[in-house]
Amino acid sequence: MKAMMLTGIRQMEMRDIPEPTLVNSNDVKIRMSVLGICGSDIHYYTQGQIGSQKVQYPFSIGHEGAGVVVEIGKSVKKVKPGDQIAIDPAMPCRECDQCLAGRYHTCRKLRFLGCPGQAEGCLMEYIVMPEKSCFPLTGKLTPDNGSISEPLAIGVYAEKKSGGVNGLNIGILGYGPIGMSVMLVAKAQGVDNIYVTDIIDERLAIAGKEGAAMTGNPHKENIVSKILIKEPLGLDLAFECCGKQEAFDQAIELLKPGGKLIVVGIPEFDRWSMNVETTRRREISLQFIRRQVDCVEQTLEMMKNGSIKIDNMVTHRFPFERTKEAFDLVAGYRDGVMKAMIDF
Numbered sequence: 130m131k132a133m134m135l136t137g138i139r140q141m142e143m144r145d146i147p148e149p150t151l152v153n154s155n156d157v158k159i160r161m162s163v164l165g166i167c168g169s170d171i172h173y174y175t176q177g178q179i180g181s182q183k184v185q186y187p188f189s190i191g192h193e194g195a196g197v198v199v200e201i202g203k204s205v206k207k208v209k210p211g212d213q214i215a216i217d218p219a220m221p222c223r224e225c226d227q228c229l230a231g232r233y234h235t236c237r238k239l240r241f242l243g244c245p246g247q248a249e250g251c252l253m254e255y256i257v258m259p260e261k262s263c264f265p266l267t268g269k270l271t272p273d274n275g276s277i278s279e280p281l282a283i284g285v286y287a288e289k290k291s292g293g294v295n296g297l298n299i300g301i302l303g304y305g306p307i308g309m310s311v312m313l314v315a316k317a318q319g320v321d322n323i324y325v326t327d328i329i330d331e332r333l334a335i336a337g338k339e340g341a342a343m344t345g346n347p348h349k350e351n352i353v354s355k356i357l358i359k360e361p362l363g364l365d366l367a368f369e370c371c372g373k374q375e376a377f378d379q380a381i382e383l384l385k386p387g388g389k390l391i392v393v394g395i396p397e398f399d400r401w402s403m404n405v406e407t408t409r410r411r412e413i414s415l416q417f418i419r420r421q422v423d424c425v426e427q428t429l430e431m432m433k434n435g436s437i438k439i440d441n442m443v444t445h446r447f448p449f450e451r452t453k454e455a456f457d458l459v460a461g462y463r464d465g466v467m468k469a470m471i472d473f
Contacts (some may be wrong), residue, residue: 132253133452134187138177139460141453144187149257154204157263159216159256162272164471165193165443167280168305168372169395170243170250171460176397182245190243191250191471192218195266195275205260215264215275216251217425218242234422252452254473264425268433273470275429277306277439282428283393284310286421288318291366291391298322300356300364300383303371304332306468307393309339309442311368316340317436324356324364326379327371331465335441347375353382364388372396381407389414445469 130148135141151158170190172179184190194216198208208214221228221236228236243250266275284307288294294315301308301315304327315323316339325336325344333344343359345352357363363385369376372394380390381404390413392401407413431437444467447455455469 130254131449132189132249133449134189134252135174135184136187139175139457141174141456142187143450143452146253148255151200151202151257153259154202155260156202156257157198157205157208157214157260158200159196159214159258159263160199161194161196161251161254161256161473162213163195163276163473164191164251165276165280165306166191166455166459166469166471167193168307171456172395172397173243173245174456175460178245179395180399184245188245189250189252191252192242192244193276193279194218194242194251194256195272196251196256196473198263199255202260207260208263208265213266213270213272213275215266215278215425215429216242216256216258217262217264218251218279219420220248220259220262232422234420252471264429266429270429270433273443274432274439276470277442277468278425278428278432280306281310281313281432281437281439282421282424283307283418284312284314285424285428285431287311287368287391287393287418288314289424290416290418291368291389294318294320294366296320297365298324298360300324300326300367300380301336302326302367302369302376302380303373303394304329304336304344305371306442308368308370309335309467311370311393312336312339312341313437313439314431317431322360324359324383326352326376329462329465332467334465335467338441347379353379356383366391368393370394374398374402377401377403381413384411384413386411387414389416391416391418393418442468443470447471449473
């Protein structure tokens with residue numbers, strides 16, 4: 130079968146590799162339909178690592194996937210051949226202390242699609258996943274819904290860890306697919322006062338279409354002053370969704386005393402820094418987000434019942450053989466890209 134493999138920094142090749150086979154009774158073999166390119170994929174493509182997780186070439190990345198079931202193990206009951214499914218890329222051991230505490234996303238032996246040292250990604254024609262990572266796409270849900278359920282589930286989880294957004298004023302700093310996921314979830318919860326910042330004007334235009342109360346480009350204006358004119362007491366919640374120190378600092382300045390900063394973005398550096406006096410005197414709470422746990426089904430249901438629509442998220446599509454072109458587009462933030470999809 131064909132697989133798109135990283136072969137070096139910003140290098141990618143289509144290679145022939147053996148087609149995977151079922152090993153365990155709960156295995157599901159999937160023919161890939163579509164894959165969304167994630168910011169973490171771009172880190173591996175341009176940097177070769179995220180923190181201590183370093184790519185050993187050749188390696189296949191990609192984890193936002195949907196496909197069609199082609200074969201199942203003898204104990205599989207949740208899906209059957211021919212089913213279209215969303216794929217949860219996490220494969221926890223379900224036996225360690227973290228799993229037993231319900232924290233499957235911080236499993237001590239976690240295997241995650243496209244994560245170096247754990248599992249090859251799904252930028253290939255076929256993959257095999259455990260049954261518990263497979264979620265049927267029912268009703269009018271499409272493969273795009275299945276693929277985008279992965280970043281959207283992070284938005285659902287981030288909202289849960291924030292303590293709830295109902296009736297609050299919130300800021301979203303960084304409006305890529307994760308920032309947009311946070312906003313879509315907040316809007317589904319009935320939040321109107323959402324302030325969005327990003328350095329790409331086309332993305333801000335999408336935020337405006339989705340109902341942002343205000344948008345701003347920090348490279349062109351003082352977004353802290355602009356938002357505080359509208360919210361002089363400050364924001365209740367701020368979601369840092371781009372992994373940038375400047376956005377982290379702006380979020381702190383925007384929060385009111387007792388406010389909460391939710392850090393979702395993945396930085397390319399090793400340490401965050403913060404203003405001690407501001408954070409201490411305002412008693413700012415800080416919550417980091419690690420992917421998501423048990424939010425896929427809820428996310429799919431929100432898309433199925435129409436409370437979340439992804440119409441404005443997918444901006445670009447590429448066939449499988451043009452995957453490198455897609456990665457270069459996303460890595461360069463070109464052409465107002467929000468979410469680029471690979472069609473198999």
